Amino acid sequence: MGSCIVFGWVAILAGVPAVWAQSQVSHALAMHGQPKYGPDFRHFDYVNPHAPKGGTMRLAARGTFDSFHPFIPKGNAAFGSSYFESLLAQSDDEPFTMYGLLAASLEVPEDRSWVTFTLHPEARWHDGQPVTVEDVIWSLEVLKRDGRPFFRFYYGSVSGAEKVGERQVKFTFSDKSNRELPLIIGQMPVLPKHYWASRDFTRTTLEPPLTSGPYRVKDFEPARFVRLERVQDYWGKDLPVNVGQNNFDIIRTDYYRDATVIRTALKAGDVDYHNENIAKVWALDYDVPPVRKGWIVKAKIPHERPTGMQAFVFNTRRPVFQDRRVRQALAYAFDFEWTNKTLFFSQYARTESFFSNSELASSGVPEGEELEVLERYRDRLPPEVFTTPYRAPKTDGSGWLRDNLRTAFALLKDAGWEVRDFKLVNVATGEPMQFEILLVSPSFERVVLPFVRNLKRLGIEPRVRLVDQSQYINRLRAFDFDFLVGGWGQAESPGNEQRSFWSSAAAQSPSARNYAGIEDPVIDELIELLIQAPSRESLVARTRALDRVLLHGYYVIPQWHLRFQRILYWNKFSRPETHSKYGTSTSYWWYDAEKAARLKAARDADEPMSSRTPQEPSVRTVQGKDTRR
Structure with missing residues (x-):
C-alpha cells in the first residue's frame, strides 16, 4: 500500500x-x-480518566430471558448479553x-x-x-x-x-x-x-458467549439474574475510547416481572440504579425515607439528544386507516394537555417531529434547501406541506374537546363516514368503525382509556387489548394489529436506518420497524436523498423535508418526550462532573468507597447521610455551558 x-x-x-x-x-x-x-x-471529555475500578453495580430488568444470543430472531436475549x-x-x-x-x-x-x-x-x-x-x-x-x-x-x-x-x-x-x-x-x-464453528448459529443458547469486550458472564440463573465480571486482562482497557469507563468489577442484573416490584427493590436496597420512566411515579412514589435521608439520590440530568418519536401508530395495512383524513381526524380525540397535566404532572413536552429535540426537526414553512428538495415532489404532496406548519391538535387541558371533536367529525365526513344510531359508519358500506388498540405495558392503560372515551364520543368502537411480551412481539412481526403505541429513536446523523423505519421495502419486512406500513415513493426518494447528503447542512435540510412529509401523512398521533433523564441511585457511586450532550451513563460511573462507608454508617444509625451528594447535582456539558433548568 x-x-x-x-x-x-x-x-x-x-x-x-x-x-x-x-x-x-x-x-x-x-x-x-x-x-x-x-x-x-x-x-x-465526559469521563473521569482516574476513576477507580472495583465494586458492584446491581441493575434491574423487566421481563425474562431464555438466550444469550442477541443476533437471531429467535428467543429473548438477556439484557446486556451482547458484549x-x-x-x-x-x-x-x-x-x-x-x-x-x-x-x-x-x-x-x-x-x-x-x-x-x-x-x-x-x-x-x-x-x-x-x-x-x-x-x-x-x-x-x-x-x-x-x-x-x-x-x-x-x-x-x-x-x-x-x-x-x-x-x-x-x-x-x-x-x-x-x-x-x-x-x-x-x-x-x-x-x-x-x-x-462447532455450534449452530441459528439456534438460541444459554451457553455464555465468547466475546472480546470488557465484561463476560460470571454466572446466571435463567429468567432470574445474570452476573457479569470485569475482565482483568481485557486487551483494550487502555484504549482512549475505553479510559474512564467499565469501572465496576461486577454488574448484576436481576429480572422482575413488574416495574412496581423493581421500584420496591430499589427502595429496599436490592437494586442500585433505576431510570424512572413514569411521571406519576417520579412525582409521588419517591417521597420515602431513603430519599429524604440522602441514601438514595434522585436526580434529573438534562440532555440534548434527539428524542425521536413516541406515538400512537396506525397500521395503514388495515383498510380503515388507509384514508389520510381518517388518521388526521382521530388525532383530535387525544387530549395531550389534559394527559400531561393530570397524569404526568406537566413533566413532558408535546412531540411534533419525528426528530424532536434536535436541529433536524422541521418547523415553520419550508425554505432554502429544504424547499428546493420538496419542490421536486410538489404535485405528489399535500398542499399544506408547503403552506402550513405541522401542529399537533391542542386543547385547554380541561378535558372538554367539543371544538376538537367538531373538527374530527368534519374530516371524517369528508372521508365518507357519518354517525348513524350513535355509531360512526362508512357511508358506502354501512360498516361501523371499530379497531383494537394493542398494548404490552399495563402502565399505558391510564393513558389509553381516556383516549378511548373520546373516540367513543365520535361513535367509534375501540377495544383495548393487553398482551404479554411474547405475544406482542409475535403479533408485531406478523403485522397482526390495528393500532398500537410505538416509537423510533433517532440519532444526530440519521441514515440507513430510515429505510427500515419508513421505506416501501420495509413495509412488508417482519424485522423492520415500518410499523405503520408506509409505502410512498416520495418518502422512498427522500430517504435516499438523506442518505446521500454531501454535508451536514444538506443532511439537516433533507431530514427536515422527510420529517415534514411524514408528519403531513398523519401516520401517527404524536405523544410526548422528556428533555432530561430521571434517575435514582444509592449514594455509593460517583459520576463525572461533566456529562455528554446525551446525558449520563453508568458506563462512566464508579464505586466510591468513601461514600459507601458513609452510607453504611448512616443506614446503621438510621440517620441522614453526612456530606451527602445534593439531590440534583450541578452538571455541565462537555461544551462547558451551564445546562441546569
Whole structure:
C-alpha cells in the first residue's frame, strides 16, 4: 500500500499509485467534517480518566430471558448479553463520529466507496485467541445469512469484504453515494468464527458467549439474574475510547416481572440504579425515607439528544386507516394537555417531529434547501406541506374537546363516514368503525382509556387489548394489529436506518420497524436523498423535508418526550462532573468507597447521610455551558 502514516490526523497517503491518491488513513471518521478528538487524544471529555475500578453495580430488568444470543430472531436475549465489540466506537459528544476500537486505523477514499480497517495487533477473544480478519469477514456473512433480518437490510449495500493484508480487511459498497456506510460497517459486531464453528448459529443458547469486550458472564440463573465480571486482562482497557469507563468489577442484573416490584427493590436496597420512566411515579412514589435521608439520590440530568418519536401508530395495512383524513381526524380525540397535566404532572413536552429535540426537526414553512428538495415532489404532496406548519391538535387541558371533536367529525365526513344510531359508519358500506388498540405495558392503560372515551364520543368502537411480551412481539412481526403505541429513536446523523423505519421495502419486512406500513415513493426518494447528503447542512435540510412529509401523512398521533433523564441511585457511586450532550451513563460511573462507608454508617444509625451528594447535582456539558433548568 506504499508508505503512509497510520495514526496520522487524516493523513494523506504519499508516494502511492494514483488510484489510492485520494484516500486517507486516520484513527477516526466523522459523518461530516472533522472528528473532535485528534490522534493523540487520551480519553473522552465526559469521563473521569482516574476513576477507580472495583465494586458492584446491581441493575434491574423487566421481563425474562431464555438466550444469550442477541443476533437471531429467535428467543429473548438477556439484557446486556451482547458484549461483542465492533471495529469502531462512537463518541457521545459529537454527531456520529467513531474512533478505533478493534480497528487501530481505517482508510477511506474521498467518495467513501470502500473502507479498509487495520486490526489492533493486541485484540483478543477471552480464550486468548487473536481477533482476525477472518472473524470480521465471517461476521458479516453470518449476520446477513442467518442473523435477524435487520442485518440483511442494514448491511445490504456492502457488496464485498476481502482480506488485503495480515490484519487488514477491505469492504466495498454498491451504493457509491452513501457516506455513512464506512461508519455503519464500523458498528458491526465482530464474532469469533472459531467459537461458532462447532455450534449452530441459528439456534438460541444459554451457553455464555465468547466475546472480546470488557465484561463476560460470571454466572446466571435463567429468567432470574445474570452476573457479569470485569475482565482483568481485557486487551483494550487502555484504549482512549475505553479510559474512564467499565469501572465496576461486577454488574448484576436481576429480572422482575413488574416495574412496581423493581421500584420496591430499589427502595429496599436490592437494586442500585433505576431510570424512572413514569411521571406519576417520579412525582409521588419517591417521597420515602431513603430519599429524604440522602441514601438514595434522585436526580434529573438534562440532555440534548434527539428524542425521536413516541406515538400512537396506525397500521395503514388495515383498510380503515388507509384514508389520510381518517388518521388526521382521530388525532383530535387525544387530549395531550389534559394527559400531561393530570397524569404526568406537566413533566413532558408535546412531540411534533419525528426528530424532536434536535436541529433536524422541521418547523415553520419550508425554505432554502429544504424547499428546493420538496419542490421536486410538489404535485405528489399535500398542499399544506408547503403552506402550513405541522401542529399537533391542542386543547385547554380541561378535558372538554367539543371544538376538537367538531373538527374530527368534519374530516371524517369528508372521508365518507357519518354517525348513524350513535355509531360512526362508512357511508358506502354501512360498516361501523371499530379497531383494537394493542398494548404490552399495563402502565399505558391510564393513558389509553381516556383516549378511548373520546373516540367513543365520535361513535367509534375501540377495544383495548393487553398482551404479554411474547405475544406482542409475535403479533408485531406478523403485522397482526390495528393500532398500537410505538416509537423510533433517532440519532444526530440519521441514515440507513430510515429505510427500515419508513421505506416501501420495509413495509412488508417482519424485522423492520415500518410499523405503520408506509409505502410512498416520495418518502422512498427522500430517504435516499438523506442518505446521500454531501454535508451536514444538506443532511439537516433533507431530514427536515422527510420529517415534514411524514408528519403531513398523519401516520401517527404524536405523544410526548422528556428533555432530561430521571434517575435514582444509592449514594455509593460517583459520576463525572461533566456529562455528554446525551446525558449520563453508568458506563462512566464508579464505586466510591468513601461514600459507601458513609452510607453504611448512616443506614446503621438510621440517620441522614453526612456530606451527602445534593439531590440534583450541578452538571455541565462537555461544551462547558451551564445546562441546569
